[in-house]
Amino acid sequence: MTQELRSASWLATLSCDEVPPHTQALLREGRELIIVAAYRQAYALFMRASQQAHEAGHLAGEAQALALLSYAAGNLGHNEEAIETAMLATQLADIGQDPLVSLMVLNYLGVALLWNGSHDGAEAVLTQAYDDALHHGRPGVVWQPHINRCLNEAYRAVTLRQLERQRPDASRLRRLIDDFDASAEALGKVDVPASLMQQGVLQWLRALAEGWQHGAAAAEPLVQASEAMAARMPEVRLLQAMQPWLRCEMALLSDAAPAALHAARQMHASCLRIEHQPLQRIALLLSSELHEQQGQAGEALACLRLLQRGEHQIRQVSMHHRRSVAALHFELRQHKQEVQHLRSNALQLKRLSMEDPLTGLLNRRGMELLLAEALARRPEDGSALYLSVVDVDRFKSVNDRFSHQVGDQVLRVLAELFQQSLRGQDLAARWGGDEFVLAFWAPDDEQAAAVGERLKRAVAAYPWGMLATGLCVSVSLGLTRSRGEDSLDSLLLRSDLGMYAEKRQQPA
Structure with a gap:
């Protein structure tokens, strides 16, 4: 077999460099069998290749093997199996996020739909494959989906003639061939031209279109060329x-x-x-x-x-293989569920690692991460970031007089009050012990101070006596505005010093 045929893009052959060598060898041998139309032998090789890639957990290799398996199955008449296998391959290709593998899989899904007589579906899929191929041009990849579009149109015309006694209309097929010729001229300068095998199929299609459009005599030179x-x-x-x-x-x-x-x-x-x-x-x-x-x-x-007998035999053979495809679909669904579960667990763990378990506010780690992002932000409205370290006044006496359980309740209530007083983009965190950190955006010092006063009034107005008779809670806070040269440490230190300055002004 010549190198020209061995690399023929009639099969939309893509590079398999990352596929394990044993699987790659099966795919290469199977593709060569496809070229010589040994579909049953190729089918067996592609089945083995898909199983090997599946067991190795290699998504790209499995997607390619399943796509080729779909092609062989479609040529053997196992239409439902071909479509199901190609659809499974598209899901694996989507997970693997390899655009060239996705391109190959789309092409073979289109072929499976074509031979199934689903001509509108085949046209949509093959058109998408061709459009995608223009962005990922490689030797042979661009031409294959478009030639299959032409073949789909020819088969559509024959089907309509058989079902509805319509004379084949070559106008659409002719337009697709003309589009191919225009693309070949435009892309031939930057891409490898259509292979010899592709040119042979295209010549066959040209002769067919010419005959349908202008008659057998006009098409005879093209028929002989084919x-x-x-x-x-x-x-x-x-x-x-x-x-x-x-x-x-x-x-x-x-x-x-x-x-x-x-x-x-x-x-x-x-x-x-x-x-x-x-x-x-x-x-x-x-x-x-x-x-x-x-x-x-x-x-x-x-x-x-004879046709009915052959289709009955095909259905019997196909049932066994469809069970294998169904099993792979089930495994894929389980894989997706496991991935979603892992992602959900990862998000939950990330949230828990940044959350204070007592108050539900950000913990110190979460506060430092988000405050660092806030410091780097520059709002378009010109507002500035303000930070306030908040400390519960005489909190030790609350624990000593009313118990640590009441002290924990006080901290939870304060967290709720802070969250109610702040907006969605503002931050509230428990820095440690009875100290909190609040961060918010305000246009000037006066409005920022008003936010602080509102928080203190909300704390003073809360009916603390419901938690314990005689309980009264107040807070001190140090408010500071961020500066261009500020780091997170300098901002926290300035606010912390301001909080202690306010606390010293309180009566003993």
């Missing part, structure tokens, strides 16, 4: 299997039913050899429709029965 490109890549068996489909479409446009039926049978035989179930399905539906047109009801019914 067949020539496929002949140059015999190992790309999917591209070989798509050529009879193209010939069938051209024969349908020329009303050459026998030639179309012959091509549909060739297509089915080729897709049967490579076990590409979505293309097998298209071939059988085309054959059934052509038999019906020629009045061959028995043969038409036989094609539909």
Whole structure:
């Protein structure tokens, strides 16, 4: 296999440098099997790779393996499994926060939706993948989602013809191809151009669009060019299997039913050899429709029965693998719950480490952290930070006369009064013992002093006698305004000295 095909971006191959070597080897071997359309063998390798990465706890490796597993499953016809696996891969990629892995996963989710016939969903996902790829351009990454958008549009047109007998409308497919050509010209100067394999698929799409738009005769040169490109890549068996489909479409446009039926049978035989179930399905539906047109009801019914039998077998095989995917979904949900629980515990521990257990105010550690942030802040309204160290007057006598339990109640009530008097952005902390620290913003010294007086009045007005008969509580505080050169220590020291100066002025 040539290096050109080995690195083909038809698989949106991304770098796996950080994936464990044993998993990386499985992914590399599986990708090469995909190129030669050995989907069942590739499926087994990608399943092993996803399990290895899962056991190793490597999210990026598991997401990549699951994305490739989804692609193989979709080609084998396990549509529900392919979509579920791709969705699981997107969740893992989101957790891993690797944009390139997320890009790869989105592309394969789009392919899974495409073969499932969910064309609007595929278009939305593939468009997002292409837009994201423009921001993370790498060799091959940009082209892949857009080519899949074109393929999705072609499959949509065929589906509408089968379900509603609508003649394929090539206008949208033509616009997407033109957009691709414009992007290729613009990005070709800074990115690696589309690979040989991608060019082969794109040539096939150009021939199909030309035939639908202008007829088989006009498309014949493009059809021959597509067949020539496929002949140059015999190992790309999917591209070989798509050529009879193209010939069938051209024969349908020329009303050459026998030639179309012959091509549909060739297509089915080729897709049967490579076990590409979505293309097998298209071939059988085309054959059934052509038999019906020629009045061959028995043969038409036989094609539909063969299709039904194959889909029944696929559902039976797929059930086992879907149980594995369901188990991975359950583990992922548990992982998310564990992460959320750990985050919640971390936040609670952080809160507890900064909280005084008696009063519920900030403790000394929390006060120092938040005050340091407040000192660095410069409000736009020009207000200044004021600090007040608050001390309970004669608190030792409260403990000695009324008990330490009453003393603790006094501290809790004071904490409530401080919180009620301050605003949301202000701080109240227990510095230690019976000392508190209050920090708030005010426009000038006069209004800051008013805050201090309001706090003292609130303390004096509280009915302390409800806690213990004869109990009376007052506080002293030292108020100071922060200065540009202040550190936290200098600010606290100045306020502390002011508090003691006020306490000395009290009567004995």
